[in-house]
Amino acid sequence: MQKMMTIISNVLRGSASRNGAQVVSEAASMVVSSRSYADFTPEATFDIKKVDLHRLEEGPPLTSTLTREDGLKYYRIMQTIRRMELKADQLYKQKIIRGFCHLYDGQEACAVGIEGGITLSDHLITAYRAHGYTLTRGGTVREIMAELTGRRGGIAKGKGGSMHMYTKNFYGGNGIVGAQVPLGAGVALACKYLGTGQLCVSLYGDGAANQGQIFETYNMASLWKLPIIFICENNQYGMGTSVERASASTEYYKRGDYIPGLRVDGMDVLCVREATKFAADHCRSGKGPILMELQTYRYHGHSMSDPGVSYRTREEIQEVRSKSDPISMLKDRMLSNNMASIEELKEIDIEVRKEIEDAAQFATTDPEPPLDDLCSHIYANEKPFEPMAFMDWNPSLPPNIHQRLPTRSCPTHVFNRPSARALVQTLYTQRECPAGAIPPYTLTQSNFTCSLMLH
Known part of the structure; x- marks a missing residue:
C-alpha cells in the first residue's frame, strides 16, 4: 500500500x-x-x-x-x-x-x-x-x-x-x-x-x-x-x-x-x-x-x-x-x-x-422509445424498415398477399425452413410468391408474427 x-x-x-x-x-x-x-x-x-x-x-x-x-x-x-x-x-x-x-x-x-x-x-x-x-x-x-x-x-x-x-x-x-x-x-x-x-x-x-x-x-x-x-x-x-x-x-x-x-x-x-x-x-x-x-x-x-x-x-x-x-x-x-x-x-x-x-x-x-425503434437507424441513407410484427395488422401490406397464397391452417405457427424463407422473402420484397414454392397455409397475424420472430 x-x-x-x-x-x-x-x-x-x-x-x-x-x-x-x-x-x-x-x-x-x-x-x-x-x-x-x-x-x-x-x-x-x-x-x-x-x-x-x-x-x-x-x-x-x-x-x-x-x-x-x-x-x-x-x-x-x-x-x-x-x-x-x-x-x-x-x-x-x-x-x-x-x-x-x-x-x-x-x-x-x-x-x-x-x-x-x-x-x-x-x-x-x-x-x-x-x-x-x-x-x-x-x-x-x-x-x-x-x-x-x-x-x-x-x-x-x-x-x-x-x-x-x-x-x-x-x-x-x-x-x-x-x-x-x-x-x-x-x-x-x-x-x-x-x-x-x-x-x-x-x-x-x-x-x-x-x-x-x-x-x-x-x-x-x-x-x-x-x-x-x-x-x-x-x-x-x-x-x-x-x-x-x-x-x-x-x-x-x-x-x-x-x-x-x-x-x-x-x-x-x-x-x-x-x-x-x-x-x-x-x-x-x-x-x-x-x-x-x-x-x-x-x-x-x-x-x-x-x-x-x-x-x-x-x-x-x-x-x-x-x-x-x-x-x-x-x-x-x-x-x-x-x-x-x-x-x-x-x-x-x-x-x-x-x-x-x-x-x-x-x-x-421523457417517454421510452417504442418497440418499433428497434429496427430504425440500421442502414445509412435508407428509410428505416418497419417490421410488420410491430405494427397493426393490415392485410393490404404487402399488397394482396393473403389472396395470393393457398390456404391451409397452421395452428402451431411452426413452419419448415423453405416455407419460412419464402415467406420472409415475400414480405421483405412485397413480391408475388412463386406458385408451389411453399405449402398452403392460412396467413394470419399470429402466423406472420411468429414466423418473422422465429425464422
Whole structure:
C-alpha cells in the first residue's frame, strides 16, 4: 500500500500542500506574467509540470497561458461533468439507471484538456467511460442523462445507454475493451486518404493497454504515418487491479516503441491542453502517430457494481481529492490570480446544479422509445424498415398477399425452413410468391408474427 501511495503521489503531483479548502501546488500557482483589465485579470501564464518524453527531442512548453474566458469555460464544463456523474450515481442507486454504468468523476481534466487542444472538426473515439467526452464533443446534459435512463430524448435515442453515446465526430462509447483503438486508426486513415487535415484521438485505459490489438494498431499507424493521437488514460487501476500488478512496464507512453510518446499530468487541465496541442501539431505536420499517457485518477469504482474500496483505501482516495483534484486546482489558480471571484464561481455552481436537476427531471419523465425503434437507424441513407410484427395488422401490406397464397391452417405457427424463407422473402420484397414454392397455409397475424420472430 505504501508503494502504491508513493506511485500515486509521484504520478499526480497535484500540489505540495493544502491550506483549508484550497488545493494549489507551488508550480500550479506560480504566475509568470499577467495583464489586468477592468476588475479581473484577463489573462495569466502559469508554470506547468514538465512532460516526460520518449523519442522526442523537444516537448510541450513548460508554461501555459490561460484567458479568463477559457478558465470560466473549463471550470463550468468540469463542474458539469462532476455533478452529472454524481447525479448518475444517485439515479443508478435508485434503479432508474440500469445496466452498466462507468463514471468519470476525477478525470475531468483529461476530457476538457484534450478538447482544448483539438477542434470539433477533429475526430475522437473512446471506451465505455464516455460521459465526459460526450459532453465536450457537443452533447447536452439532457441528452446524456436521458440516454442513461433509456429515453427517446437520449443522444442515441435511448438505445445505447451509458456505454454507447455518439455525436458528430464522436464515435463512442465502445463496450469491448480496447476495440475502439483500431477503429480510431481507421478513422485516421480516412482523414489521411481524404486529405482533410483532420486527426483522430483514440483513447483507452491502462486496463486495455495490454491488449494485443493495440500493438497491432501501433504498427499499422506507424507504417502508414496516420494522423492519430493514441491516449492512455492511466487512472491507476484496471477494474480492481493496480497497474503494477498487471503490467511488466507501467511506462505506457513508451509502449509504442517506435512511436514518440509523452507522459502528462492528467489532473492538470492546462498540462493536458498543452500536451494535446503539441501532439496535434505533430500529427498535422505529417510525422505520423504519437502516444500520450495521462496520469489521472477515478474517484468512483470501475463501474457502479464496484464500491472501489476493496482494492484501495478510502484514505488513498481522500488524499488524491485533497491534493490533486482537477477542479480545485483550476479554481485556485483563477482565484489566486484575480481571474474570477468566489461569488462568480458559486453562481456557476448554482447554474450547473440547476441544469443537472432539470436534465434529471427530463430523463425520468421523457417517454421510452417504442418497440418499433428497434429496427430504425440500421442502414445509412435508407428509410428505416418497419417490421410488420410491430405494427397493426393490415392485410393490404404487402399488397394482396393473403389472396395470393393457398390456404391451409397452421395452428402451431411452426413452419419448415423453405416455407419460412419464402415467406420472409415475400414480405421483405412485397413480391408475388412463386406458385408451389411453399405449402398452403392460412396467413394470419399470429402466423406472420411468429414466423418473422422465429425464422
